[in-house]
Structures are given as structure tokens and as C-alpha cells.
Amino acid sequence: MNCPICGNSTVPAVRPFCSKRCADRDLARWFNGSYAVPSTDPEDIDTLEDALEEAEREEQRQEKPH
Template sequence: MSCPICQKETVAAYRPFCSRRCADVDLARWLNGSYAVPSNDPEDIEEALDQAARAKAFGRNGDGEDDAGPLQ
């Protein structure tokens, strides 16, 4: 198996990478947003925030119950 960053042979301690450096490079790419998990259902962040604000305004906590208890 080769390192996904530099293509060198992997080392068991850093698998699937060859070194700590390559593992850190990969982590930095995730944290910087260079990698992304694809989605078939893209959600508009503004719409999601609006829905959350409306739900909060109506006392909904997201589990089908309001803050006072179960739906009746």
C-alpha cells in the first residue's frame, strides 16, 4: 500500500501514511476544507439556519416534542 500523500510505502505506525508528516499534511487538508465529503442532498446553510430559528421560536427542540413535553 502506498501513502496517499507522497506515494511512498506505508509504515504500520502511521498507516495509511508513510510518516507523521504525511499524516499531518492530510489532517491540515481536511481542516482547511481542501477535502469534502460529497452529498446528493446539498442543503443551503441560510435555509437551515432560518428553519432552526423558526423551530426555536415555536419551542421545538428537534425531537418532535416541544419544550413542555410530548405532542398531544
């Protein structure tokens, strides 16, 4: 197995990395958002609230008999 940061062989003490330095570089990437998972949710809270209200209205329409 190779280190995901630099490609060198891994060391059991810091696996899956080759060194503490590469492990720290990986941790820094998590902290600065490099590994962030993209979201499909609206980023703007007002847009989110509007979407929730619309979903609630739609649910109420479906519950009423025609």
C-alpha cells in the first residue's frame, strides 16, 4: 500500500501514511475544507426556509381530498 499523500510505502505506525508529516498534511486538508463533500442543499437560509414551506404546502394539498 502506498501513502495517499506522496506515494511512498506506508509505515505501520502511521498507516495509511508513510510518515507523521504526511498524516499531518492529510489532517490539514480536512481542516481547511479540501476534502469537503459538495452539498445539493440550498446554502442560503432564506432559500432553505422557502423550500421547506413550499414542501409543507404541497404535503397539505396532497392530504386534502379533491
